[in-house]
Amino acid sequence: MIFKNIYVKSIIVTSCIILAELIYQKFHNLRFISPLLILLAVLISIILVIKIISARQFKSFLFIVPALAIFSIFYIYPFIKVLQLAHYSWDGILPTMKFVAFYNFLEVLKDKVWWQSMFNAGYITFIALTFQNALALILALACDRQMKAGNFYRVIFFIPPVLSEVVVGLVWQWLYNADYGLLNHWLYTIGFPNLARSWLSDPKTALTCVAIVHSWKGFGWGFVILLAGLQTIPRQLYEAARVDGANTWQVFKNITAPLMIPVFVLVAILTVLGSMQSFVLILTMTDGGPAFHTEVPVTRILTSMIGSSRFGYACSQSIVFGAILLAISFIQKRLSQNMRQA
Amino acid sequence: MLNFSVKKTTTNILVHLLLISVSITCLFPLLWMFGSSLKTQGTVFSDLSIIPQHPHFENYIKAWTDGGFGRYFFNSLIYTIAVVLGIVLVSSLAAFAFSRLEFPGRNAFFIMFLAAMMIPLPGSFVPLYVLMVKLHLVNTRLGYCLCLINVGLSFSIFLLKTYFDKMPKELEDAARIDGCNRLGIYRHVALPFARPALAVVVVFNALNVWNEYVLALIIFSSKDLMPLQRGLMMFRGEFLTNYPLLMAGLTIAALPIIILYLLMQKYIVKGATSQVVFP
Numbered sequence: 001m002i003f004k005n006i007y008v009k010s011i012i013v014t015s016c017i018i019l020a021e022l023i024y025q026k027f028h029n030l031r032f033i034s035p036l037l038i039l040l041a042v043l044i045s046i047i048l049v050i051k052i053i054s055a056r057q058f059k060s061f062l063f064i065v066p067a068l069a070i071f072s073i074f075y076i077y078p079f080i081k082v083l084q085l086a087h088y089s090w091d092g093i094l095p096t097m098k099f100v101a102f103y104n105f106l107e108v109l110k111d112k113v114w115w116q117s118m119f120n121a122g123y124i125t126f127i128a129l130t131f132q133n134a135l136a137l138i139l140a141l142a143c144d145r146q147m148k149a150g151n152f153y154r155v156i157f158f159i160p161p162v163l164s165e166v167v168v169g170l171v172w173q174w175l176y177n178a179d180y181g182l183l184n185h186w187l188y189t190i191g192f193p194n195l196a197r198s199w200l201s202d203p204k205t206a207l208t209c210v211a212i213v214h215s216w217k218g219f220g221w222g223f224v225i226l227l228a229g230l231q232t233i234p235r236q237l238y239e240a241a242r243v244d245g246a247n248t249w250q251v252f253k254n255i256t257a258p259l260m261i262p263v264f265v266l267v268a269i270l271t272v273l274g275s276m277q278s279f280v281l282i283l284t285m286t287d288g289g290p291a292f293h294t295e296v297p298v299t300r301i302l303t304s305m306i307g308s309s310r311f312g313y314a315c316s317q318s319i320v321f322g323a324i325l326l327a328i329s330f331i332q333k334r335l336s337q338n339m340r341q342a
Numbered sequence: 343m344l345n346f347s348v349k350k351t352t353t354n355i356l357v358h359l360l361l362i363s364v365s366i367t368c369l370f371p372l373l374w375m376f377g378s379s380l381k382t383q384g385t386v387f388s389d390l391s392i393i394p395q396h397p398h399f400e401n402y403i404k405a406w407t408d409g410g411f412g413r414y415f416f417n418s419l420i421y422t423i424a425v426v427l428g429i430v431l432v433s434s435l436a437a438f439a440f441s442r443l444e445f446p447g448r449n450a451f452f453i454m455f456l457a458a459m460m461i462p463l464p465g466s467f468v469p470l471y472v473l474m475v476k477l478h479l480v481n482t483r484l485g486y487c488l489c490l491i492n493v494g495l496s497f498s499i500f501l502l503k504t505y506f507d508k509m510p511k512e513l514e515d516a517a518r519i520d521g522c523n524r525l526g527i528y529r530h531v532a533l534p535f536a537r538p539a540l541a542v543v544v545v546f547n548a549l550n551v552w553n554e555y556v557l558a559l560i561i562f563s564s565k566d567l568m569p570l571q572r573g574l575m576m577f578r579g580e581f582l583t584n585y586p587l588l589m590a591g592l593t594i595a596a597l598p599i600i601i602l603y604l605l606m607q608k609y610i611v612k613g614a615t616s617q618v619v620f621p
Contacts, residue, residue, distance in 0.1 A: 059524065060445040060524065063436060064439045073488075074473070075463075078473060081473070092472070154611065156368050156369065158611065159368055159372070162600070162603045171371045273462060280555050283575075302556075311468060314465060318464050
């Protein structure tokens with residue numbers, strides 16, 4: 001239930017902040033909120049707190065002050081700053097910003113490349129959700145049968161997830177390369193030269209190739225979590241089912257799957273949130289090309305910021321994307337609650 | 343009975359075949375990366391053996407000096423150590439307070455940190471860059487470290503708090519009778535008690551910091567300060583098809599992580615699965 005509260009609260013707080021921001025900006029024409037202002041607010045509240053609470057409690061409070069200071073400067077301030085900048089047209093350098101109200105958001109809604117990037121991220125997420133997680137589940141089930149070997153395989157399967165996306169992207173980019181790549185070389189050797197192509201610059205294959213690398217890097221996560229979940233299922237249940245004469249499929253359907261539903265939901269949420277936001281692989285492998293066919297929302301935000309120096313537009317893009325992600329995870333939570341009750 | 347055991351053996355063999363083939367798929371790109379780093383520019387496209395007959399280890403020396411990977415490596419090392427130390431200090435203090443001490447607003451602040459874990463903030467690098475410019479921290483080590491400390495903070499506080507919650511009250515009382523104040527209990531009782539959780543925090547954040555790319559892209563403009571991941575992309579831009587040297591650089595970037603992982607894989611798996619308890 002705590003989640004529901006947090007979501008409701010955060011939505012209320014967010015909308016209040018936006019409203020307050022707009023009113024404030026409109027009438028005072030104060031262009032910059034100082035990061036130090038936020039810290040000042042925190043300090044003032046601390047001083048107020050001292051007045052109210054005892055010295056003993058104040059000393060306890062000092063324990064969280066470092067965390068609170070870093071958090072308020074590097075998380076709360078950017079959070080508010082995004083909401084503010086999204087209503088401005090600003091190049092990031094000039095001291096003057098132009099207030100454009102909701103114009104940036106309208107532009108995001110009309111931006112075809114933006115929605116294409118959203119579709120691409122959805123496609124990568126779909127591949128991750130189906131193939132990657134199916135593979136992870138099959139491997140986890142296989143390892144759960146024989147735990148001795150399972151530990152060995154777990155060590156190997158979790159190597160891709162710990163590597164950096166830059167390393168993975170650059171190695172795979174070479175494997176996919178049209179002239180020097182290993183994949184094309186193999187296709188020539190085994191006799192399918194007509195299948196060889198420049199995988200990452202062909203609009204038809206680029207996105208799928210990136211999605212495959214993403215799944216290659218990510219399936220270890222799902223595998224480890226699913227395996228940990230499988231190991232919490234009491235062995236007696238399996239033995240009882242065997243005694244009753246159930247076959248493997250029946251055991252999976254009637255014992256494993258129902259008990260694993262919370263873990264499935266968790267893996268699904270992590271996969272969706274992770275895949276939608278992953279972008280470093282794309283930066284290193286294709287940089288969004290060919291012709292926007294592998295763009296994802298975060299690379300669009302980066303392009304708006306660095307490429308075309310439109311900070312306000314980049315901020316409104318990130319608000320739209322953040323809201324979509326929040327909605328997705330909210331729906332998933334809701335669905336999982338309904339499933340648990342059913 | 344014989345029939346049954348034959349069937350069981352065949353399924354076992356099939357299962358192992360599947361597992362082994364996936365393992366090979368996992369490891370092959372890495373072996374290929376390492377093998378290619380030992381070839382020369384002349385043989386790298388013709389010699390397709392995984393480990394070449396005449397390994398050229400001087401590629402690593404060249405990458406370390408000419409490619410600048412030595413400098414990038416030390417930068418990454420500095421950032422990783424500084425950020426992990428910072429996170430451990432700040433988050434353990436806060437987690438201890440959230441778990442063991444009484445003060446008004448305790449729950450509200452903790453929920454605030456939790457909410458930060460749950461509300462996705464994609465593109466937060468835009469306002470962070472603006473902030474860095476305003477604080478004159480662009481292109482400085484300090485700015486990068488502070489940003490990264492914040493990235494790992496919420497997760498670490500959450501993990502440590504759940505661990506401190508398990509600490510028996512008697513331990514704390516005994517220390518208090520022995521004359522420990524709050525800081526003493528934190529240092530002499532809580533921190534040693536939470537050593538396994540601290541290990542998870544250290545390893546996990548070390549991985550994150552070492553592999554971080556986008557903040558390094560935003561913050562750094564001078565090569566002397568860049569960490570490895572950023573340096574790799576710079577190198578790729580400069581020496582487009584010098585694959586042996588690039589692969590040597592990639593190996594330099596990947597090897598410490600793989601070693602750390604193999605040494606500490608128990609804790610990494612624990613950190614990964616700690617999310618099972620979370621939602």
